[in-house]
Amino acid sequence: MSASSSAPARDRLRIAIQKSGRLADPARSLLAACGLSWRQSRDKLFCFGESLPVDLLLVRDDDIPGLIADGVCDLGVVGLNELDEQAKARRRAGLADAYQPLRGLGFGQCRLMLAVPDEWDWQGPAQLAGKRIATSYPAILAAWLQEQGVEAQVVELSGSVEIAPKLGTADLICDLVSSGATLAANQLKPVQTLLDSEAVLAGPVHALDDARAGLMAMLLRRLDGLSKVQDRKLLMFSAAEERVDALARLLPDAEPLLRLPAEGGAVRLQTMCNGALSWQRLEELERAGAQELMVLAVEKSLA
Ligand code: PRP
Numbered sequence: 001m002s003a004s005s006s007a008p009a010r011d012r013l014r015i016a017i018q019k020s021g022r023l024a025d026p027a028r029s030l031l032a033a034c035g036l037s038w039r040q041s042r043d044k045l046f047c048f049g050e051s052l053p054v055d056l057l058l059v060r061d062d063d064i065p066g067l068i069a070d071g072v073c074d075l076g077v078v079g080l081n082e083l084d085e086q087a088k089a090r091r092r093a094g095l096a097d098a099y100q101p102l103r104g105l106g107f108g109q110c111r112l113m114l115a116v117p118d119e120w121d122w123q124g125p126a127q128l129a130g131k132r133i134a135t136s137y138p139a140i141l142a143a144w145l146q147e148q149g150v151e152a153q154v155v156e157l158s159g160s161v162e163i164a165p166k167l168g169t170a171d172l173i174c175d176l177v178s179s180g181a182t183l184a185a186n187q188l189k190p191v192q193t194l195l196d197s198e199a200v201l202a203g204p205v206h207a208l209d210d211a212r213a214g215l216m217a218m219l220l221r222r223l224d225g226l227s228k229v230q231d232r233k234l235l236m237f238s239a240a241e242e243r244v245d246a247l248a249r250l251l252p253d254a255e256p257l258l259r260l261p262a263e264g265g266a267v268r269l270q271t272m273c274n275g276a277l278s279w280q281r282l283e284e285l286e287r288a289g290a291q292e293l294m295v296l297a298v299e300k301s302l303a
């Protein structure tokens, strides 16, 4: 069942996040950085929003798309892999789309990959014909196989996919790879990417029509503000006038240097930089005549 307009109007937004696992802590931190805070409940599955009427539901990540589809939750932080798998499964079952990714969140990066036993000589998808592939992502895998025009057998497993080749229940696997340690430990090697994934904020396909709509818009705007400033650093320093041009040349990836009023001969300068400013880079600037170097992280922005 999907959220319908006959559902009772709600004035609190409900966000589902993973209770424990890779995405749990970053999801909470990100929402906290958006200005949300919660009263921790005793059962720790529901957190009542204090700063804003935005509550958290702590669940298994696999349950998040369904909770959005059923209108139990309005938003969820979930891996694109899980969202895409369940969306494809719905479509195969003839069901209408019920959720969509709204924003990539920049953490939880991983890939859904085919991995084969180390001793295989991988020559491409055609080699998969007639093979058994173990996976927890049967819909994505089936769609990919179809795209490739390859007929292989999809063996659906809910966990411990990586030991299937050793147990003889499959010839190869299709699973998430992050560091690659799990594959290596099971004498498997990744050979083909099916999906690049990261954590996303997922939401309904239809706009909400009560007080939650405004809360959702505000949250999205704050998220955008955070992602805009995430890698931005304000660099401040002073220098003698005749060194300014040389210093500017050492900062090709920064915005044009802004001069601030200063006393005496030195010029006060500042600029916004994208990405990290390493110690090495600061020392290089210092050798070129920059003094009193200071790097400030940007915390919020409503540009
Ligand atoms: C994935 C995958 C592997 C592991 C790979 O599980 O199923 O077990 O991560 O990571 P590695 O390449 O760093 O070794 P995940 O932690 O995402 O849990 P879930 O699939 O059960 O949600």
Ligand code: ZN
Residues within 6 Å of the ligand: 061, 062
């Ligand atoms: Zn999971």
